[in-house]
Amino acid sequence: MAAVTEEPQFPFARRNDPLDPPAEYAHIRLEGPVRKARLWNGQNVWLVTRWTDVRQVLSSPHVSSDVQRKGYPSLSPGRTAQITSRNTFINMDPPAHTHYRRMLTKEFTLKRMTELRPSVQAIVDRLLDAMIDGGAPADIVTSLARPLPATVISTMLGVPARHYDDLRQWTEIRNDFASDPDEVRTAADSMMAVLDEVLKEKEAHPGDGADLLARLAIEYINTGELPHDEAVRIATFLYMAGHSTTASQLTLGLLSLLQHPDQFSMLVKQPTLVRGAIEEMLRFHTIAHFNAARVATAPMSVGGATIDAGDGIFALLLAANRDPATFPHPDTFDIARSPNPHMAFSFGIHQCLGQPLARLELDVALSSLIKRLPGLKLAMSADELKFTEMAQVFSVETLNVAW
Numbered sequence: 110m111a112a113v114t115e116e117p118q119f120p121f122a123r124r125n126d127p128l129d130p131p132a133e134y135a136h137i138r139l140e141g142p143v144r145k146a147r148l149w150n151g152q153n154v155w156l157v158t159r160w161t162d163v164r165q166v167l168s169s170p171h172v173s174s175d176v177q178r179k180g181y182p183s184l185s186p187g188r189t190a191q192i193t194s195r196n197t198f199i200n201m202d203p204p205a206h207t208h209y210r211r212m213l214t215k216e217f218t219l220k221r222m223t224e225l226r227p228s229v230q231a232i233v234d235r236l237l238d239a240m241i242d243g244g245a246p247a248d249i250v251t252s253l254a255r256p257l258p259a260t261v262i263s264t265m266l267g268v269p270a271r272h273y274d275d276l277r278q279w280t281e282i283r284n285d286f287a288s289d290p291d292e293v294r295t296a297a298d299s300m301m302a303v304l305d306e307v308l309k310e311k312e313a314h315p316g317d318g319a320d321l322l323a324r325l326a327i328e329y330i331n332t333g334e335l336p337h338d339e340a341v342r343i344a345t346f347l348y349m350a351g352h353s354t355t356a357s358q359l360t361l362g363l364l365s366l367l368q369h370p371d372q373f374s375m376l377v378k379q380p381t382l383v384r385g386a387i388e389e390m391l392r393f394h395t396i397a398h399f400n401a402a403r404v405a406t407a408p409m410s411v412g413g414a415t416i417d418a419g420d421g422i423f424a425l426l427l428a429a430n431r432d433p434a435t436f437p438h439p440d441t442f443d444i445a446r447s448p449n450p451h452m453a454f455s456f457g458i459h460q461c462l463g464q465p466l467a468r469l470e471l472d473v474a475l476s477s478l479i480k481r482l483p484g485l486k487l488a489m490s491a492d493e494l495k496f497t498e499m500a501q502v503f504s505v506e507t508l509n510v511a512w
């Protein structure tokens with residue numbers, strides 16, 4: 110009689126170093142490298158762990174990001190409520206995805222980022238002035254990492270700053286896998302109500318298009334090309350995607366740098382290394398650790414496994430970014446790593462639209478920190494760090510530093 114193999118329950122917990130992926134990823138990569146696991150609702154899902162296989166899946170025309178398609182995998186009841194209540198272009202396939210994404214690409218070009226840099230620098234300067242005036246120790250999360258992207262995305266979209274605290278709390282509820290589905294839906298509705306009000310104001314008084322939502326109103330909503338309700342979903346998603354991710358990446362990146370004081374000193378001595386340091390922070394942490402869920406729309410062969418149409422897939426970005434076949438010594442944090450073809454922003458048509466903005470904010474923040482606080486160090490021990498793991502964005506709650 111053939112042995113009955115029980116599929117392992119996914120997601121796996123990080124049992125050793127919380128900054129390292131679950132040990133199962135390396136086992137699967139070696140033994141699988143593509144294997145099935147079981148989700149909370151009994152559904153089987155394919156886990157893809159090798160860099161080449163993840164790239165293949167994410168660039169295949171035979172996968173869908175549509176959460177309404179049978180087989181699209183979800184990690185908890187709260188996550189199901191979340192993905193079905195923010196159904197915008199990140200969860201669409203071409204041609205609808207292409208249509209909406211095109212409306213936004215010019216907002217995230219390198220030229221636009223160059224224009225934005227002075228205002229991002231001014232925000233960082235103001236936040237660091239206040240942090241330094243307050244004296245050490247200070248929590249980087251509340252002093253810099255959260256307010257920076259929140260202020261940048263609010264200004265960029267044209268969302269009044271008074272909404273920030275509410276929007277952040279709702280984002281946290283939506284991000285957490287353990288959240289109650291009703292709470293998630295209420296948070297999504299509340300966010301959309303705020304953005305609905307903001308957009309109606311832009312549609313009525315777009316002025317000369319001073320911010321992204323005003324330009325969206327002028328070019329697409331008021332011309333009838335973009336329905337108001339879709340614009341509300343897009344605006345809500347941009348707000349969410351634009352602040353919690355960058356906040357977490359900045360905090361975790363700084364944590365790793367300060368845990369490797371030799372590398373922090375290297376940066377202080379050679380600020381041109383900042384760009385490479387940012388790429389390594391992105392690779393090493395891969396904070397969007399459960400992004401890139403897909404469902405197959407046709408049979409496909411990946412890493413020796415046959416994935417059938419309708420099967421759910423997790424293209425594990427964190428596993429791919431620690432694949433030793435692509436990254437020598439993948440579990441070593443090395444700001445001089447080159448080349449560094451990581452997929453922290455995913456790959457293929459859904460690759461992060463906001464990555465130039467995230468890189469800009471990380472660059473300005475890190476460059477300013479090494480210049481103004483070259484003696485920066487951790488002011489808490491490793492066992493005081495609290496990580497949020499079972500959530501869409503991996504993060505650390507508090508990071509106390511001194512200088």
Ligand code: HEM
Pocket residue numbers: 174198199200210347348350351352354355358395396397400401402453454455456458459460461462463464466467
């Ligand atoms: C360090 C910061 C960030 C990380 C690690 C990150 C990561 C990701 C990942 C992995 C995806 C792809 C999901 C998939 O393949 O299914 C994605 C998509 C996206 N991100 Fe980001 N993101 C970051 C910052 C931002 C920022 C600042 C914005 C700006 C608003 C943004 C906007 C978006 C949008 C609009 C998409 C959907 C793209 C599409 O479906 O075509 N992200 N992000």
